[in-house]
Amino acid sequence: MAKPRGNFIRPLPERVINKIAAGEVIERPAAVVKELVENSIDAGATKIDIVIEKSGSKLIKVIDNGCGIAEDQVEIAFSRHATSKIASFDDLNALYSYGFRGEALPSIASISRLRMVTRTRDSRIGTEIIYEGGVLQSRQPVAASPGTTIEVENLFYNTPARRKFLKAESTEARHISRTAMALAIGRPDVGVSYSLNDRRIFTVPPDSVLKDRVTEMIGAGKTLVRIKGDAGPVKVTGYIGTPDMVQNNRYGQFLFINSRYIYSPSLAHALAAGYGDLIPRGTYPVGALLLTVDAAEVDVNVHPTKAEVRLSGERDVHDAVYRIVKESLQQDGIVPSLKSSSLKPSAHNLGGSTLRGRASPSGQGYIPGITRGSGLDMDALADIHNVPRVPQPSESKDIIRVDRNTGEIMETAEAQDGAASVSSGFSLIGRFSDLYLLLRSGDDLYIVDQHTAHERVLYEETLVKLENSAVEAQTLLFPNQVELNPEQMTLFDEIKDMLNGSGFGVSHFGGRTVNIEAIPSVLSHKSSEKVFLKVLDDLASEKRAGGDLKKAMAQSIACRSAVMAGDSMTDREAVHLVTRLLRCDNKYSCPHGRPTFVKITREDLDKQFGRT
Ligand SMILES: Nc1ncnc2c1ncn2[C@@H]1O[C@H](COP(=O)(O)OP(=O)(O)OP(=O)(O)O)[C@@H](O)[C@H]1O
Ligand SMILES: [Mg+2]
The missing domain is CATH 3.30.1540.20 (MutL, C-terminal domain, dimerisation subdomain)
Structure with a gap:
């Protein structure tokens, strides 16, 4: 613990404040991906590329074709609590953007080496700005196409305690992959590509429909069950897996409120309860559930990473989701199929291998004595x-x-x-x-x-x-x-x-x-x-x-x-x-x-x- 330094009270330098804020907002590399991609979506991007090297510790790069930032605004974007998204607290009651605090960029810049190149459509030239540990290194005009590119290198280099607490690279990669998947599922209208350690994990086109998105991300080539229903003021849509697709963790489960990917034990419970005894205890269904509610009914300002939100009438929403899931599952064709782990690429493979790659049958070996094509008469x-x-x-x-x-x-x-x-x-x-x-x-x-x-x-x-x-x-x-x-x-x-x-x-x-x-x-x-x-x-x-x-x-x-x-x-x-x-x-x-x-x-x- 730091020694108390007498009772002379003074404000902390902005850089220190940003670093402290970063401790809350940027828990791990995946949080950087989330903040940057959300900024890109807020900027109206229709195409976003996410490039990750060394599971985020070497490089996190996000390229978008959004509105860009005007030259005279670029530095302001990196000052704390500067945002273009809300002007008053009441605006939170009608929030349709992911961001609102003006904290992400200064936080990330304070714990990494960050380079941004941005250009608005009206401007003929772009701006490059570089920060290191929150300190401005350079700012200069550069040739650039409209949109914004941000490269974050050496994340947590100046916060050794946080760096120490990072998990194995593969764990961080799993978190990043899941974040990328969640962002892509939450906004099927936006085209997203994601590559991890030089491997292209997925590319999804803009203007997709939710069904294709979810199938691409978690369907593993299977038909998913469609969810659609109303629960008073809440609309529920989504696609969920058949009972045989359950996993032993929640990795393949994605819950959203107003396109915002959230963590919600209550909704996760409602989803599982909807399956009832269709799935064994201790297993978790896969799928995506998207709830749409009036913005005034959700409080997104309750959690530092906005991962949790407060919803009015949560109990009713829980019960309605449970009912809608249960009814949707009553349809036929939802039957367990024989699991063959070597055949099916599943969401848990992410981080180590590709999402789409299919294992080849080689290595399974044929039954000795029976050669293929022998015209065996069954x-x-x-x-x-x-x-x-x-x-x-x-x-x-x-x-x-x-x-x-x-x-x-x-x-x-x-x-x-x-x-x-x-x-x-x-x-x-x-x-x-x-x-x-x-x-x-x-x-x-x-x-x-x-x-x-x-x-x-x-x-x-x-x-x-x-x-x-x-x-x-x-x-x-x-x-x-x-x-x-x-x-x-x-x-x-x-x-x-x-x-x-x-x-x-x-x-x-x-x-x-x-x-x-x-x-x-x-x-x-x-x-x-x-x-x-x-x-x-x-x-x-x-x-x-x-x-x-x-x-x-x-x-x-x-x-x-x-x-x-x-x-x-x-x-x-x-x-x-x-x-x-x-x-x-x-x-x-x-x-x-x-x-x-x-x-x-x-x-x-x-x-x-x-x-x-
Ligand atoms: N990719 C981008 N394209 C265009 N403008 C951007 C982009 N990223 C950030 N900005 C601008 O920079 C501002 C600051 O971004 P920052 O992420 O720090 O805050 P925010 O998104 O407003 O709020 P939050 O901290 O909740 O994310 C944004 O309000 C936006 O105007
Ligand atoms: Mg933001």
Whole structure:
């Protein structure tokens, strides 16, 4: 800590003030990129190039074709609190620019060597200005095209403490890449190119539509789910990933308010909650959500880097976003697909490799003994191994037609000879390991986990029955008595009515003994005593976690009654199960969040086999 120097109070020199401000505004190299690109967008640029060397520690260069700065204004732009964007505090209520504080340029200039070349359209000549550690080095007229170029070198050279706290180069590169992506997603009207350490990561043209932007940045060649809705004064648009695109961090998640990229735990929560149990716990959906609100409803002046904003009615906005996301995901076609990390470039590759580069299939190796192009007859192979041959679409005996857009069952006909077919879209190929059902739909292969699928089906069906007090009960031939511990007894007293409305017939028998006269029919093949105690335990843990007891009841019944791995199902049962699964609201995962099926596309397989 610096020694106090008596009580002579005096203002700090401007350079020191700027350096202190830089500590707040410029946390890491990515913040420089953000500030410079935002300035370029505010200047009306339609084309912005971002060039980064050594993850920003060597060079951060931003070139724009914006309005430029007039010669007599250039130095003013580098003085603290000088801005062209607001004139009074009230202007913040109608803010349509990213900048408003007049702090970014002086801050950056005070902790680097900065060179700016700028020219307005009206002027025939440009200005070059150079600062080092905030000290003006030179200012001179230069030939330049309209717009502004800023080069920031040796960032943090005079703030050793900050430099020390920078993370590994690859981490800083990831932050920069994410910032560049966010800026590009937030403003599809602006063309952006971004290169990192001599490698072009992306180039996106001006006047793009949001869909193309988001797909380019995070779509990894996949179809994204469109989000569109109104929540009172808030408009929500965006594109989000299918459940199988989840990541184990929030790197691929971009949230915006009025085109400003923000950090918002509340919105991030709403987005994840919208997926509900479509995604496993601890994973994060990818996508971009853009909220538009009246400028007066957002306070952007609450955080030094403007990364957080305050929104009036935040709770309502949260709930609305949750609802809109959830509804958008109800559409069909959102199915998990088999992850093949070597095939898919994803947002996390940024920083180390390119965004768009696709891994080549080489190195995966072909299966020994089978050479490509050998004219292998798959049908003959199937005969040898006694595998049912894949029925061709024309041979499929449809029993049910499913509209693949809505998931609606369109038409039902009699099932024939074991019903090896589910719908015009899906047909059963076979079963594997008494656990997985294999189906095809067009060129796609679906592998269904019979346990999780059955759990999902029973869960949703039981929930509906619970709502309508219509769970079928099976009366026991011989009532059973069971002794409860004190905790179970307390819970039993609390939820007795609920149990009796859920297919159980239970009553107090005296002391801590409960009399069981009936259990839900779906569980009738199990020991009534065990089933009752299991359900009670499940509900006890849910109650401790403060969860929804009705859902827990449905989950518990579903889990206990679903077919297990190893239980063999007949063809007819398998077909029936998949038909019911297709009718579920959330057909993609079981109530615990495990997938009910994965999809392998023909394209995935072709890549695996090097047929690209
Ligand atoms: N790329 C640019 N093209 C044209 N003018 C620019 C550019 N960058 C900065 N300016 C001018 O310099 C001024 C100062 O920029 P600076 O980033 O320091 O502050 P700001 O953008 O107004 O506010 P904030 O600190 O919130 O970013 C801006 O108000 C703008 O007039
Ligand atoms: Mg600015």
